[in-house]
Amino acid sequence: MAKVDVKLLNGIALAYAGDSIYEVYVRDHLIFNGLTKPDRLHKSATKFVSAKAQAWLISQMEEASLLTEEEWTYFKRGRNANSKTKAKNADILTYRISTGFEAVMGYLHLTGQTERLDEVVNWCIAKIEEEQAKLLGERN
Template structure:
């Protein structure tokens, strides 16, 4: 990545990073579910929600913090996403949960746009493992 390109992505706001990160994380989840043998759209959607809902993403961030999983720079981008002014609102969740999930997605956006493919895959697979191990707090 050129210095100019790197400077440009660093100037993106947290919501733009989250927009990119949402797509990147979703691809990992969809691929994982298809590899697990899910093929029917309704079942795929239902299973994907366990990984990609705002509540799941907020739970994953809590685990990342507890496990000291994120790097300093990833934490910086999480906070940029979490604190970004969003013009959309939360559906079926609290504003705080929605903001935390935006921060989660911003981390994925940062890793994608900075071409850190190995780390991106590591974080995505770690998230999948946490969900499948039942480590997320109960959603209420």
């Protein structure tokens, strides 16, 4: 396999890897929490991996000062990348922010920062679950 300097990859390539990595973390989390039916898994996963959820997570990360300066650089690389694809269920700004989110995940994964990736993803999962519980409480 050819050696590639990850720090030189464009935002779309980083987001491509990050999208998959984040999805695997979310799927593992859901399965380990007892969800096993494909339709329920898909519906539940969407709450974590949708462009809207990822854009919301970025705003929460900013509020919590979760990301390092270097991670913000990779977020911006992904957000500002010129993508040839269009969002299916999100406006262009939300889609671009979610691409930045995925670029951060891809950067952490491809640079072998497993502990940091675990920390960030687990924070994201907990934040989404906290928000879902809050919304559920408001409905009841």
